[in-house]
Amino acid sequence: MIVGTAGHIDHGKSALVRALTGIEPDRLAQEKSRGISIELGFAYRTFPNGKRIGFVDVPGHERFIHTMLAGAASIDFALLIIAADDGVMPQTREHLAILQLLGLRHGLVVISKADLADDERLLAVEIEIEGLLAGTLLEGAEVLAVSSLTGQGMAELEHRLMQAAEMMGLRNASGLFRLSVDRAFTLSGAGTVVTGSVLSGQAEIGDMVRISPSGLTGRIRSIHAQNEKAERTHAGDRCALNLVGDGIGRNTIARGDMVIDPLLHAPTTRIDAELDILATEPQPISQWFPVHLHHTANQIPARIVLLSDEPIQPGYKKIVQLVLERPIAASVGDRFVIRDTSARRTIGGGRFLDLKAPARRRRSPERQAQLAALSATDPAIVLATLLGTSPFWIDFDQFAKDRALGPNERARLAETVILIPPENGTIAIAPPRWLRLRQRILADLEAYHIENPDQPGIGLERLRIAGEIKPPAPIFRLILQGLQRQGKISLDGAWVRLPGHAVQFAEEDEPIWNQIWPHLVGAERFRPPRTRDFSTMTGLSEQKMRDLLKKSARMGLVHEVAHDSFFARSVLADIVKIMRDITSTRPKGEFIAADLRDRLDNGRKVSIEILEFFDRHGVTIRRGDLRRLNPHRLDLFGAP
Template sequence: MNDTYFTIGMAGHIDHGKTSLTKALSHVDTDRLKEEKERNISIELGYAPLQIEEGINISIVDVPGHERFIRQMIAGVAGIDLVVLVIAADEGVMPQTKEHLEILEFLGIEHCIVAISKIDRVDEELLELVTEDIKDGLKGTIFHDDPFVYVDSLSGRGLDHMRQTIVSQLKTVESRDAYGSFRLPVDQVFTVQGQGTIVRGTIYEGIVEKGSQLRLLPNGNKVKARQIQVHHKEQDRALAGQRTAINLGGVDTEEVSRGDVLVASDHFLVTDLIDVSLQFVESLSIPIKQRQPVRIHVGTSEVMGKIVFFDRNEVKQEKEEVLCQVKLEENVVVRRGDRFIIRRPTPVETLGGGWVIQPKGGKYRFGQETIEMLQQKKESTPEDLLEDVLSRHMILDVQQLIQYTSLDEHILESAVTKGMEQGYVLEVSRRKYSLMKIFIKLKDEITSQLQSYHHDFPMRLGISKAELVQSFGEVYPKSLIEYSINALVEQEELRKEGQFISGASFQPHLPEKWKQRMVEVINSLKKDGLAVKKWDEYLMNTAIPKNECSEMPFFLIQTNQAYRLTDELLIHRTAVDESASILMEETGDTFSLKEAKDALNISRKYLIPFLELLDQLTYTVRLDDKRKWKSKELNDSTS
């Protein structure tokens, strides 16, 4: 059997026996501070290991019960798997008990044991009355069917039953994800002389190993796990569900505070604007107004913020969930699904709680449209979330997808695999993804742009790839554009010749309107053989527009109908072929400039550029003052 790790919390009203029960079960006194001893109340969180059954490893968190220490209580229960709600038999349900119950429900704690403590102080009749009172207090809560245990920490009565109940309840709890990205919200920071900075917390997910390179959020400091302890015992690693102390290298104690989050990857977002699903307590003493200042407790963080409503301007009494935003004054680290509590700063009271729909909220308009959007996000499956973030960002790698969806890495990769199998997710490059619908949209836009380009410039081979990529660069990521172009070429929907991209069926051609006049110009060029005029002279008095005139040389060259003899002279391919054939017949394997002039009977004005052209076409190679035929046959360069 693999070991499992759980954290249970002792919660309840002040002086109802939480610390005593913890000590009776674990033999550890969790009141550490002198002030706690003197006043007989818990101020800071207390922790103790509990080993009841082989393979089940438990950390007990003894959370403060006094109203003034409620923030420590929230930080303590944020990472627990099971709560033990301690209620003294001689006092019953107290106001603090009710507030703790509300907080536990808002934090999504689903498993509870009701421990009725100090039973030796009351008789059977009073115990029955207290039990009924507690059952009435639990009606309508998620804990109404949870087990009751009767204990007395001093005499030891009921402790065995308590241990058995803890084990049976924990066996119904799903263990935390040890395979996710490591995350430990810090709830205690201190220093030990000679060792430096030490942080404590409950590992929410993942594994940390001795020597691991970590990052402390939200400030982003890089740190190293120099030493790991679990309940004062040094370990090589610690994993999800364990209460852990880590000696950090690379950071001073003053740079770390409660609420910071220790992580091992870049999968976590730092944010100050969260979309949330919020539920309020049954009775609010004062209505909550639009942009009401609140104190939000999430993980071990405690941050001021403002509530932003989109379908109302205040809440007086509301049983249903409210979809809204919390705008924070400081950055926090949260993932989708994380639970939180909101409290009024003054007068101090718990207002409600809920869960994070989206860690990185946006700016939305007031109105039903925003509510419908948030409702859709709230109900989204992992596949829906994947499609949503890809729709907004177009192309993301795995790390970015984890950040924006706030999904566990394994759940995210499963959604990606499913999306690829069903054909709506594309792997654009290694572990970078987009949506098929975006690719299809971009494909249609590329095709449409090429059609327009071919219409405007029918004599060109196509548009250069760089120009095509740049033309879509303001709307689409460059890597997605290049992927789409390459994919369309592979699918033979586009054609690529050198740097030019064109439609698959497109062929450069003369514009229909000027075709007849352009053909006449080309025939004149052909007729003149090697003794051509300046190109501009062929176009004089033709009425062909200037822009079309400037396109023609490139068209003739790119379609192998002509070659550039000089900057001002163009020569028809036929003239090159015929002149090269004559020269071959009239000369041997090598020939001189004079022999070429005698064979072709042209001036040096044309002869020198023509011979250099033969070199470019690889018919000939120059050897000092002579040229040598590379082949006595016309090669493929003019075919």
């Protein structure tokens, strides 16, 4: 368990930690000479019940509130310390407000310097404390009067801390590893060492980690957890990690960085969050309000983007978007505090809801419904609610990473949804909507065939956007391929149809089609006759021949590459294979029209017409005279 002190300057926080642990938390010479805490101080003690408790001694001076925030963000249990002679002071109130904003629910109040007050004074301070805690998360917390000098009340305080450690137990270590860095330094013979608090998961010696937001990769050489050598560390520990790796050094790791599981590296500068404004704030929060955002040991300039027209009044809570000046590594559910740009007052705080906040349509009804779903704290409830709001699917992999969910938690959530593809769960859909999506696809195909009997099927993209659930195009193709394997549908490139559907030529058209088809797929296939040539060849009028070829295009047999120039679908698939063969030998995968002309031996004009046709359909991407293939569209004219 990590215990954090909070309270006004010179109210005896460091003295209390020293009395509890026998360790001097004021480690800097400047701190000792000035008699105040400037940096975070840490001390540890193993209590008689076997529980090892770490103490974070945070500075009480108003100039060092940002340092206090770095320590308060990682504590499990708070000791709000109020001196008997002074009573409640300005930083007492601000520290309590910060503990409230960070959602800390466990703690007690210590009246320090009890040897300087009589019973009447202690009673007066207790009454003052009762009023201070009213309406806060620490309302009703136990109040103990102690003296670090005489030992009064210290045995009772130790007993309460042991009880708290027993009740709290270990934090859940099933998530992915995250450590918030508050210090980086170099040790002779060891190399780079970072210290901080483990926010989630666990790590062992030899594990690979990432430094975020920089992205550096390192390996854990050794671990000190709770000030002792250890093989592993887990959520709730104060620990030091000895890291090795290319680029890893004291100057490349900064206070506020995160040491994380490599899967979690995804820095962000735009976050949707729940923001609670303190009632003491003198003015409403307006659009693009500038603040300093404090997240773990990080302090970042940011602006508040309102998601409604009305300013946020003091004492109210709303969902906002935070736009940060530089990227941070965070997790959904992390708590934060905002202070004014002059660092003189705390404005409010809250928790992160979405690390991939959109820059556009952030006020749309659809987005507001999503944010309402994201406001829940239980990932299972968030997932279920999100899948009930538009667009009715989510990126499941991203959902798990944003919350640092471990394999067991991810597997538990995966059992409640349909994952596509099943192997890695790129997206998730609620089972009832998955059934509805399948039924809609088949119903739409049946209706389309009735209304368009001479069409070979419906276009894949048209079918994708027809319903309320519109999965990403690659995922939708996977869904259709699954239905095809089950015999429910048939896929023909970009066309989708029911297995029993087939477009037939009229009886009088069959002999003519049989006459021209060999020219479309034979030796002339890369430069087939045009409509006028087929008309002359068969004796059919040019307009009727054009109508016949256009009907065959609707049947999916041919495509009109240029005006009156029709190519068999299978030939276009062969040309795609040839282009892939050409690009496979090019370092950048680029080619020019002459490369295709030489392979097809069909002349520059026809090759240009073919390439412009592929350009229009996104199979090729043109930049000047150069073209390259779009890997996501290569199956448009062939078998998926």
